[in-house]
Amino acid sequence: MVKVKLENVTKRFGEIIAADNVNLTINDGEFFTFLGPSGCGKTTSMRMIAGLEFPTSGKVFYDGEDVTHEPSFKRNTGMVFQNYALWPHMKVEENVAYGLEVRKTPKDEVDKTVEDVLDLVGLAGMGDRFPNQLSGGQQQRVALARVLVIEPGILLLDEPLSNLDAKLRVEMREEIKSIQRKLGITTIYVTHDQEEAMAVSDRIAIQNKGAIVQVGTPKEIYDKPENLFIATFIGKGALIEGMVEEVGETIKVNIGASIIEGVNTGNVQLEDVQHVACVIRPESFFLDEPDVPCNVLEGVIEWYAFVGPIIEVKIIIGSSSFMIDAPTDREYVQGEKLTVYVPKAKTIVLPWMG
Amino acid sequence: MTLMDFSLEESWKKIRREFDLLTIVQTLIGYSSLIVFLVLPLFSMFTQAFMYQSSVSLHWIWDIITSTDFFSFASTGGRMWEVRRGLLIMWGSDHGIFMNSLMVAFYVTLICIVVGVALAMVMGRYDFPGKKIFQVALLVPLLATPFVNAYVIGKLFNPRNGLINWLLFDVLHLIPWKVDIDGLFGIMVAQALAYYPIVYMNTVASLNSLDPSLEEMAENLGAKGFRLFRTVTFPLILPGVAAGAIMTFIFSLEDLGAPIGFVGARANPLSRRVVSYQIYNSFAEALTGGISSNTAALAVLMLVVTAASYIGIRWYVNRRSYAMLSKGGRWAVRVRKPKPAIRGLIVVALVSLVLLAGMPQIGTVILATTDWATSGTLPTEVTGRFIQGLYANPEVRGAIFNSLLYSGIAVVVMVLVGSSIAYIVGKRDIPGKGILDTLATLPVAIPGISLAIGYFLFFSDVFAGTILDPLVDPALLLICAYSIRRLPFTTRSVGAGLQQVDKSLEESSMNLGANRSTTFFRIVLPLIIGHIINGAILGFVYSMSEVSASVTLGALREDRMPITYFISQIVYGAAATGSISIGAALCVMLMAVQIAAMAISNYILKQKSSFLGV
Numbered sequence: 001m002v003k004v005k006l007e008n009v010t011k012r013f014g015e016i017i018a019a020d021n022v023n024l025t026i027n028d029g030e031f032f033t034f035l036g037p038s039g040c041g042k043t044t045s046m047r048m049i050a051g052l053e054f055p056t057s058g059k060v061f062y063d064g065e066d067v068t069h070e071p072s073f074k075r076n077t078g079m080v081f082q083n084y085a086l087w088p089h090m091k092v093e094e095n096v097a098y099g100l101e102v103r104k105t106p107k108d109e110v111d112k113t114v115e116d117v118l119d120l121v122g123l124a125g126m127g128d129r130f131p132n133q134l135s136g137g138q139q140q141r142v143a144l145a146r147v148l149v150i151e152p153g154i155l156l157l158d159e160p161l162s163n164l165d166a167k168l169r170v171e172m173r174e175e176i177k178s179i180q181r182k183l184g185i186t187t188i189y190v191t192h193d194q195e196e197a198m199a200v201s202d203r204i205a206i207q208n209k210g211a212i213v214q215v216g217t218p219k220e221i222y223d224k225p226e227n228l229f230i231a232t233f234i235g236k237g238a239l240i241e242g243m244v245e246e247v248g249e250t251i252k253v254n255i256g257a258s259i260i261e262g263v264n265t266g267n268v269q270l271e272d273v274q275h276v277a278c279v280i281r282p283e284s285f286f287l288d289e290p291d292v293p294c295n296v297l298e299g300v301i302e303w304y305a306f307v308g309p310i311i312e313v314k315i316i317i318g319s320s321s322f323m324i325d326a327p328t329d330r331e332y333v334q335g336e337k338l339t340v341y342v343p344k345a346k347t348i349v350l351p352w353m354g
Numbered sequence: 355m356t357l358m359d360f361s362l363e364e365s366w367k368k369i370r371r372e373f374d375l376l377t378i379v380q381t382l383i384g385y386s387s388l389i390v391f392l393v394l395p396l397f398s399m400f401t402q403a404f405m406y407q408s409s410v411s412l413h414w415i416w417d418i419i420t421s422t423d424f425f426s427f428a429s430t431g432g433r434m435w436e437v438r439r440g441l442l443i444m445w446g447s448d449h450g451i452f453m454n455s456l457m458v459a460f461y462v463t464l465i466c467i468v469v470g471v472a473l474a475m476v477m478g479r480y481d482f483p484g485k486k487i488f489q490v491a492l493l494v495p496l497l498a499t500p501f502v503n504a505y506v507i508g509k510l511f512n513p514r515n516g517l518i519n520w521l522l523f524d525v526l527h528l529i530p531w532k533v534d535i536d537g538l539f540g541i542m543v544a545q546a547l548a549y550y551p552i553v554y555m556n557t558v559a560s561l562n563s564l565d566p567s568l569e570e571m572a573e574n575l576g577a578k579g580f581r582l583f584r585t586v587t588f589p590l591i592l593p594g595v596a597a598g599a600i601m602t603f604i605f606s607l608e609d610l611g612a613p614i615g616f617v618g619a620r621a622n623p624l625s626r627r628v629v630s631y632q633i634y635n636s637f638a639e640a641l642t643g644g645i646s647s648n649t650a651a652l653a654v655l656m657l658v659v660t661a662a663s664y665i666g667i668r669w670y671v672n673r674r675s676y677a678m679l680s681k682g683g684r685w686a687v688r689v690r691k692p693k694p695a696i697r698g699l700i701v702v703a704l705v706s707l708v709l710l711a712g713m714p715q716i717g718t719v720i721l722a723t724t725d726w727a728t729s730g731t732l733p734t735e736v737t738g739r740f741i742q743g744l745y746a747n748p749e750v751r752g753a754i755f756n757s758l759l760y761s762g763i764a765v766v767v768m769v770l771v772g773s774s775i776a777y778i779v780g781k782r783d784i785p786g787k788g789i790l791d792t793l794a795t796l797p798v799a800i801p802g803i804s805l806a807i808g809y810f811l812f813f814s815d816v817f818a819g820t821i822l823d824p825l826v827d828p829a830l831l832l833i834c835a836y837s838i839r840r841l842p843f844t845t846r847s848v849g850a851g852l853q854q855v856d857k858s859l860e861e862s863s864m865n866l867g868a869n870r871s872t873t874f875f876r877i878v879l880p881l882i883i884g885h886i887i888n889g890a891i892l893g894f895v896y897s898m899s900e901v902s903a904s905v906t907l908g909a910l911r912e913d914r915m916p917i918t919y920f921i922s923q924i925v926y927g928a929a930a931t932g933s934i935s936i937g938a939a940l941c942v943m944l945m946a947v948q949i950a951a952m953a954i955s956n957y958i959l960k961q962k963s964s965f966l967g968v
Contacts, residue, residue, distance in 0.1 A: 069367040072864040085858035099866035
């Protein structure tokens with residue numbers, strides 16, 4: 001298995017900077033995800049690792065070896081494309097056998113391996129079908145089998161689940177994760193779906209406008225977003241604007257009507273009178289005061305919706321609206337006031353971004 | 355981008371990366387064939403035209419431009435319209451060879467635009483009985499009957515015993531005089547009848563890609579009828595019309611079939627007063643060792659006219675590619691069913707047009723299967739002896755064999771070169787691919803006769819005494835001429851196939867360890883094979899019926915002649931000998947090949963035979 005390192009990698013397409021001075025190390029056997037909004041450069045970063053795109057400057061290393069200019073076919077990576085890219089003129093087994101055939105593997109060994117891999121991805125007996133005779137989920141499995149068969153050093157997955165329906169997507173991502181664990185293969189995953197990223201990754205790199213803005217475990221990224229973009233991109237948090245009143249153990253923020261306290265999860269020291277945003281996630285609101293230091297906020301219920309385990313309540317606090325995960329055991333009335341408690345440790349304070 | 359980003363070593367690595375074996379081979383095939391068989395021959399022709407007393411000079415060009423034999427604003431002969439002794443003579447008036455060519459091409463294009471656009475609107479927008487049949491029948495003029503088509507028209511309008519004059523004047527008394535259509539006017543009629551489908555098909559194509567909601571929006575805002583057509587529909591289909599028109603213009607200018615056919619039918623000297631014929635005629639000089647600078651200059655001038663008009667129109671069309679602007683919504687085609695009276699009128703008009711435009715093809719079949727060539731107004735007996743002659747007569751058999759051989763090899767060459775270029779241009783990002791693209795498109799705008807002059811000058815000089823010397827053996831050059839002239843169409847056909855092969859299909863192959871060559875042969879090629887075969891079939895048909903190079907280079911050695919040259923010789927001498935029927939039989943064979951090819955292309959390969967266009 002392979003350890004990947006990107007060193008000062010920049011990729012320009014004319015005026016557009018798709019990757020902006022990316023520095024990353026992806027560890028051997030790690031499930032690593034590039035997460036970001038569409039057009040942020042995450043696919044370009046992956047394609048440079050695959051050798052399908054080449055950096056304008058910077059270097060790519062596999063296990064310390066410089067592969068920056070090696071073509072894709074010399075890198076022994078396995079990439080699953082967003083559209084699966086199954087060859088329509090070949091049967092499933094021919095698609096899967098392809099990588100072995102170009103490696104001049106003996107015929108009987110190819111047959112055996114193809115059978116095993118189709119079994120692994122749950123497509124035993126489907127070898128003689130053509131791709132257009134398969135469902136989306138099955139095509140996905142073929143795409144996966146096709147790259148697993150060559151025992152790649154790195155498995156690359158470019159938004160592999162984006163063409164599947166919601167239920168299948170959850171099923172497939174669990175399957176991918178379990179196959180990855182079983183094989184212990186270094187895996188790089190690209191997605192714009194943060195829930196998906198959280199669910200499968202060992203570590204996540206958040207990319208925005210070409211640059212990597214934070215790298216960390218899903219928990220680090222969720223709990224300690226380093227800037228406002230990450231804080232609002234990850235989770236369903238809403239924010240309220242304010243000015244820093246006092247910097248101490250907690251940050252006191254004047255939000256106009258009142259002063260709330262929170263924690264700075266960023267790595268930039270905050271100063272007095274600095275323009276900041278307080279980000280609060282739906283699950284951080286409590287209707288009964290918990291046993292931790294809290295901010296107490298007054299809101300007005302705008303609407304609510306029963307979604308099963310909780311009731312989503314939207315409340316207006318000052319000029320901001322927040323979504324609350326509220327318990328189902330009480331009544332909510334539109335237009336009524338609601339007092340909410342937010343633990344100070346869960347109130348994220350970050351510098352305002354224009 | 356700063357200089358720091360590109361160290362020499364990095365650039366070298368990039369070049370190494372992009373130029374793998376397949377890319378090098380494909381680039382070399384593309385460039386070498388285009389340079390040797392297009393650029394250098396044209397260069398030789400330009401050299402010949404611009405050298406005077408061993409220095410570069412406009413002498414020869416100037417000679418032509420200032421000569422009243424080539425450009426004359428006053429008529430120097432012929433008759434535009436004249437009624438004399440119960441005969442309406444329509445020959446066209448002589449304004450000098452070059453002006454004549456330009457005027458014929460201009461009027462042919464104009465007629466084709468009017469007829470083609472009107473037809474496209476009627477066929478595209480109205481529903482009437484027999485529409486499916488008309489869709490096929492309207493394309494009949496595309497069936498190749500080189501030389502014989504003009505001969506048939508000349509014969510039909512012969513004032514003495516022409517079938518049409520006899521029918522309309524003697525029998526039906528529909529016209530007050532007999533009509534004598536000949537000379538420049540005859541060439542114009544023959545060309546207009548043959549070329550209107552080009553404008554028609556291009557217009558239909560743009561009409562079909564026109565989002566109906568655009569017209570519906572205009573109607574919604576109150577525009578109707580002609581106003582709607584003038585303000586919305588026509589501007590939107592104009593790029594398609596322009597594309598068809600420029601092809602017509604170029605085809606008309608370079609056409610040799612009509613002039614030679616009319617010379618054969620009627621021997622009117624006015625039929626010879628066009629540029630293409632003059633160049634063709636002076637090719638006889640070639641046999642005795644050279645092409646004069648005057649001829650080269652004439653070929654250069656013609657090339658300049660066609661290339662300039664082509665480039666101008668292409669620039670305009672590229673600037674205004676409207677199709678695909680709007681997305682989504684319904685795409686129900688706006689077809690209306692007009693009132694019965696209008697429907698009847700449409701059918702009558704279309705039947706007349708189909709009959710009129712199909713005359714050359716119908717006439718060719720009659721010539722080939724009856725004694726019409728010698729019987730006068732009407733044929734008197736049906737005979738199979740001309741069709742039999744195709745394999746009974748050793749000379750004819752030889753010509754057929756030659757054409758089959760040349761076309762077969764030319765197809766291989768054009769497919770090899772065409773797909774190499776299409777792949778480089780469509781799928782690779784390497785320096786110089788723009789030049790390759792331009793060079794591969796260029797032959798569309800080059801008159802075949804100019805290319806033939808270039809071939810003669812270049813290869814008889816540089817390759818003198820070798821197998822490539824046309825005076826030694828024109829066969830190889832004919833094959834190359836066919837391939838190069840057809841190359842833009844093959845390249846486009848393959849390119850259209852490549853567009854449907856998503857980039858990721860190749861990338862996934864390379865990702866799995868296949869290098870570019872393996873990827874090309876195992877992934878790309880199987881996916882575009884239908885387009886390649888289609889390009890090959892249409893290229894074969896084209897090569898079989900190619901005229902300009904065949905009647906010039908092909909004339910240089912008797913035992914190497916292709917069928918079109920053979921037909922041209924028969925038709926040319928037909929006025930004297932009356933052996934036209936064997937030429938017509940050859941044309942029937944050509945039509946059969948063409949129909950078979952189009953059927954395979956349409957029904958087996960399911961491709962739209964869009965064989966013409968910018």
